[in-house]
Amino acid sequence: MSRFKYQQLANELLQQINARQWQAGEKLPSVRWLCRHYQRSLATVQHALHLLEAQGVIEAKSRAGYFVKFALAPVQTPQFSQHIPAPNMVTVPDMFFDIMNRSGAFDIFPSGPQVEFTHLNSLMRHIGRALRQQPFSKAMYYDEPLGLYELRLQITEHYRSTGLALSAQNLCITAGCQHALFLALKASCKPGDTVAVECPAFYGVLQLLQELELKALEIPTSPGSGLDVDSLEQALENWQISACVVTPAFATPTGACMPATQQAKLISLANKHDFAVIEDDIYGDLGFHQRPKPLKSLDTQDRVMLCSSFSKSLSRDLRIGWIAAGRWSKAVARLKLVSQLASSQAMQQGIASFMAEGHYKRHLNQYRQQLKHQRDQLINCLQHDWASDIQYTTPQGGLALWLQLDKGINCQQLYLQCLKRGIILTPGVMFSNSNNFNHYLRLSFAHPIVGSRKNALAELGRMLLKMPAEQI
Numbered sequence: 001m002s003r004f005k006y007q008q009l010a011n012e013l014l015q016q017i018n019a020r021q022w023q024a025g026e027k028l029p030s031v032r033w034l035c036r037h038y039q040r041s042l043a044t045v046q047h048a049l050h051l052l053e054a055q056g057v058i059e060a061k062s063r064a065g066y067f068v069k070f071a072l073a074p075v076q077t078p079q080f081s082q083h084i085p086a087p088n089m090v091t092v093p094d095m096f097f098d099i100m101n102r103s104g105a106f107d108i109f110p111s112g113p114q115v116e117f118t119h120l121n122s123l124m125r126h127i128g129r130a131l132r133q134q135p136f137s138k139a140m141y142y143d144e145p146l147g148l149y150e151l152r153l154q155i156t157e158h159y160r161s162t163g164l165a166l167s168a169q170n171l172c173i174t175a176g177c178q179h180a181l182f183l184a185l186k187a188s189c190k191p192g193d194t195v196a197v198e199c200p201a202f203y204g205v206l207q208l209l210q211e212l213e214l215k216a217l218e219i220p221t222s223p224g225s226g227l228d229v230d231s232l233e234q235a236l237e238n239w240q241i242s243a244c245v246v247t248p249a250f251a252t253p254t255g256a257c258m259p260a261t262q263q264a265k266l267i268s269l270a271n272k273h274d275f276a277v278i279e280d281d282i283y284g285d286l287g288f289h290q291r292p293k294p295l296k297s298l299d300t301q302d303r304v305m306l307c308s309s310f311s312k313s314l315s316r317d318l319r320i321g322w323i324a325a326g327r328w329s330k331a332v333a334r335l336k337l338v339s340q341l342a343s344s345q346a347m348q349q350g351i352a353s354f355m356a357e358g359h360y361k362r363h364l365n366q367y368r369q370q371l372k373h374q375r376d377q378l379i380n381c382l383q384h385d386w387a388s389d390i391q392y393t394t395p396q397g398g399l400a401l402w403l404q405l406d407k408g409i410n411c412q413q414l415y416l417q418c419l420k421r422g423i424i425l426t427p428g429v430m431f432s433n434s435n436n437f438n439h440y441l442r443l444s445f446a447h448p449i450v451g452s453r454k455n456a457l458a459e460l461g462r463m464l465l466k467m468p469a470e471q472i
Contacts, residue, residue, distance in 0.1 A: 001122075006040075006043075006044045006048040006051065006379055007048075007051070008041055008046075008387060009038060009044060009045065009048040010049075010051045010052050011401070012038070013048060014052060014057060015054075016217065017058075017068055017074040021249060022068050023068065023372060023380075024068050024069065024376070024377070024380045024449075025067060025068060025376065025377050025380065026067065026068050027047075027064070027065050027066070027067050028065065028067065029056065029070065031049070031064060032047065034049075034195070037391065038347060041050040042414075049066055049317055051055075052066075053066070053259045054323070055196065056069060056100045056361070056416060057062075057069060059102075061262070062064050064395050066437075068318045070423060075409070078223050078254075078391045078393065078402055078403070078404035078440065080199070080200075080220055080221060081220065082218070082220045082228070084219065084220065084231060084235050085216035085218055085434050086217075086219070086239075086431060087217040088215055088216060088434075089210070089213070089215055089216075089267075089353060090206050090207075090209040090214070090215075090433045091209040091433070092206055092207045092269060092430075093110060093257040093429060093430060094312060094428075094469075095209065095281060095415065095427065095430060096203055099424060099426060100432075103455040104423050104424025104425075104426070105311055105426065105444075106399055106400070106444040106447075107422055107444065107446065107447055107453075108220055108421060108423055108424055108425070108443065108444065108453060108456055108457065109423060109424070109452050109453045109454070110424060110431070111422055112447070112451065112452040112453045112456075113451060113452070115329065115447055115448065116129075117363075119314075119362075119363040119367075120240070121316065123314070123315070123328075123350070123351070123354050124356065126350040126351070126353045126354040126357075126359075127344065127346060127350030127351070127354075128315050129350065129353070130345075130347075130349035130350040130353070131346045131350075131414040133349070138345045138346055139289070139308040139404070140203065142341065142342040142346070143173075143343050143345045143440075144342075144345070145172075145333050145336060145337055145339065145342070146169075146171065146172050146173065146333060147172060147174075147322070147343050148169075148173065148175025148343070148345060148346060148348035148349060149168060149444045150348075150349065150352040150353075150354060150356075151173060151320075151349070151351055151352040151355075152168040152171045152173065152312060152322070152351075153168045154351075154352050154355040154356055155168075155171060155322055156168045156171060156354075158355065158360070158361075159294065162284075162292075162293055162294060162297075163296040163297055163373070164281055164293065164294045164296055164323050165194075166296075166306075169223075169472060170324055170325070170326075170329050170331055171322055171324050172322060172323050172324075172325065172329070172332055172336055173320065173321070173342050173343050173348060174294065174307075174320075174321040174322055174323055174336065174340070174343075175319050175320075175321065175343065175346055176309045176311055176319045176321040177307055177309035177311060177321045177404070178204050178208070178231050178307055178321075179280045179321060179339070179340065180307035180308070180309065180321045180322060181208055181245070181278060181307050181337050181364050182206070182208055182212075182339070183246075183325070183332045183336060183339070184207070184223060184278045184305040184307055184323060184325065184328070184332070185208055185214065185243060185275070186212060186335050187210055187305075187325065187328040187331040187332050188243045188276035188278070188328055189212065189214055189241055189242040189243055189276075190242075190304070191212065191213040191248060192213065192214070192215070193242040194214070194215040194216075194217050194239055194240065194241045194242065195209060195215065195216060195217065195218050195241060195242060195243075195244070195245060195371070196219050196232060196235065196241045196243070196244040196245070196275075197213050197217065197218060197244075197245050198208070198219060198221045198227050198245070198246060198247065198251060198430065199218035199219055199220055199221060199431075199432055199434075199436065200214075200220075200221065200253055200254065200402070200431035200432055200436070200437055200440070201218065201245075201431055201432065202247065202251070202252050202280065202431070203255075203414060203431055205245050206431075206433055207273045207290040207322055211278075212231065216433045217235060217241060217431065218237055218432065218433060219231050219232045219235060219244075220436055221251075221360035221403065222255055222401070223249040223254050223255060223256065223393045224256055224257075224393070225253070225256060225258060225259055226246070226247070226248060226251050226256035226257060226262070227246050227248075227258060227262070228260040228264070229262045229266050229269065232244065232269060233265075233269055236269065236273050240273075241273070241275050241276070242275055242276065243275055243276040243278055244266070244270065244275060244277050244278065245278045245280065246258070246266065246277065246278070246279060246280070246295070246348055246413070247279075247281075247282075247283065248279065248281075248292065248294070248295045249281060249283055249284040249294075249397065249398075250283035250284070250286060250292075250397040250398030251280075251349030251398075252283070252394070252399070252441075252442065253285070253400055253401075253402045253428070253431055253442035254393050254395070254401075254402040255326065255394075255395020255396070255397065255398045255401055255402065256393070256395070256470040257292055257396065257397070258294075258295070258400045259273075261393065263295050263298055264298055265305070266295070266378065267295070267298045267299060267300075267304070267312040270301075270304075270432050271300075271301055271303070273275040273411065275303075276303055276304075276305060276447045277295065277303055277304045278304075278307060278309055279294065279295045279296055279305065279306045279395045280302055280379075281294055281295075281296075281306055281307065281308040282307070282308050282309055282311070282312050282313075283312060283397060283398040283399065285364055286306065286312065286327040286364075286368060286371060286397045286398050286399065287368065287396060287397035288314060288368055288369070288371065288372040288375075288397050289397075290302065290398060294306060300328035301327075302327040304326060305323060305324065305325045305326055305328060305332075306323065306324040307321070307322075308321060308322060309322065311350065312399060312449050313364065313367070314351075314360070314363070314377060318347065318351065320343065320344075320347060320348065320351060339404070345426070362434075364405070368397075370466055371397075371399065371445060372400075373446070374445040374446070374448055374449060375394075375445040376393065377399070377445065377448065377449035377450065377454075378401065378443060378445040378449045379394065379401075379408065380456070381449055381454055381457045381458065381461075382403075382443075382457075383471070384455060385458040385461075385462075385463075386461035386464065387461070387464060387465055390403060390405060391403070392404065393430065397412065399444050399445065399446045400440075400442050400443060400444040400445065400446075401443055401445070402428075402440060402441075402442055403440060403441045403442075403443055404439065404440050405439045405440065405441065405464065406423060406439060406467070407439050408439070408467070409439045409464065409467050410427065410438060410439070411425065411427035411439060411440065411441055411453075412427055412429055412438065413468075414464075415427050417463070418460065418463070421456070422456070423456045423460060424458065425440060425441055425460075426441065426442040426444070427440070428440025428441060428442065428447050440454075
């Protein structure tokens with residue numbers, strides 16, 4: 001076979017890909033179709049595809065075919081202020097409740113098509129089987145305060161694979177990660193205390209601080225490496241804190257990951273100044289290339305409270321989370337009895353057997369690649385349908401990226417305008433207690449960016465191109 005023939009075909013296919021005849025992320029026609037259409041032999045077509053694959057233009061997916069790869073152009077990342085405002089009581093914008101009512105926290109177009117996950121069928125079978133086993137016993141008795149031992153054991157086994165040794169006896173099952181964070185703050189702080197948080201911060205943490213009457217000390221972050229521990233050290237010279245809430249792995253909204261050196265310094269500061277470290281590990285399992293080692297693995301004084309749940313990695317509907325509370329374990333167990341009393345035994349048993357049979361690990365292996373593909377879909381839309389001067393992060397895991405727009409754009413007003421088109425934004429102002437980030441957005445890739453969601457993003461890009469000349 002002549003090299004000229006398959007090189008010629010590869011060049012022809014490449015020209016058509018560059019002309020966007022096939023979009024990034026789109027599947028190429030079958031090998032058989034390409035043979036017929038281009039009147040080439042099977043060997044010629046296969047060699048041409050292999051050549052494009054070697055060049056990084058396309059990628060082969062097992063039992064699915066060849067897909068056009070995303071070419072992510074270099075982009076500037078957002079820049080944050082290094083100013084540290086004095087601790088303040090928190091007020092969460094009403095917009096938070098409006099977004100939650102519209103199911104738009106991680107979906108720019110909630111009325112779009114639903115995503116189907118194959119693992120959910122297996123999970124529901126395990127939960128159904130658990131419901132059928134000893135139904136009268138489950139109906140007439142509460143679960144033990146710490147939660148089902150079998151599930152706690154599976155969670156500790158899962159963490160052991162990350163390099164973190166936990167005891168099932170010191171793990172408490174909660175009603176999701178938000179509940180775990182609530183228990184951690186309630187156990188380690190009292191009203192009026194100051195809590196260090198990332199800036200931008202997870203708005204759920206800000207909401208908890210407001211309800212618990214705690215002050216927020218906003219510590220600057222880096223879009224790539226998360227909490228600026230040097231800034232925290234500087235702040236500790238002026239203010240005493242009771243706790244620090246941090247998301248070391250793929251923090252929302254930026255997707256940042258804390259380097260090991262910064263994690264170690266944070267633990268050292270906590271030991272020196274005697275404050276609790278509340279680790280939100282909810283995105284830890286969603287790393288595209290690796291699972292970061294939890295911050296808790298560096299804890300030598302039992303002062304790190306590890307909080308997480310299955311809501312981001314498995315299903316929002318489960319409402320099953322956990323907390324490894326270290327020295328506050330007894331206090332957390334009592335607080336759980338007060339705030340929740342007990343968890344569903346059948347739900348816990350179903351998840352435990354799902355994990356024990358290896359389904360959770362297999363699901364994660366597939367889901368991580370799917371999320372990476374959806375991140376690339378999102379960035380591809382931003383590169384082609386939005387202005388060229390936007391700045392955004394390119395996270396290596398998690399569910400969202402952080403996008404900076406022109407300073408003249410008011411994203412709160414943009415939010416109201418987008419509602420008329422069925423588009424739900426998550427404005428940056430929700431991630432700070434200091435009215436920062438008004439020209440920032442959190443964009444999620446929790447759903448495939450195709451069809452109506454892709455159209456919604458393109459429409460938003462067109463709206464922004466008209467600004468700030470036509471302020472909304």
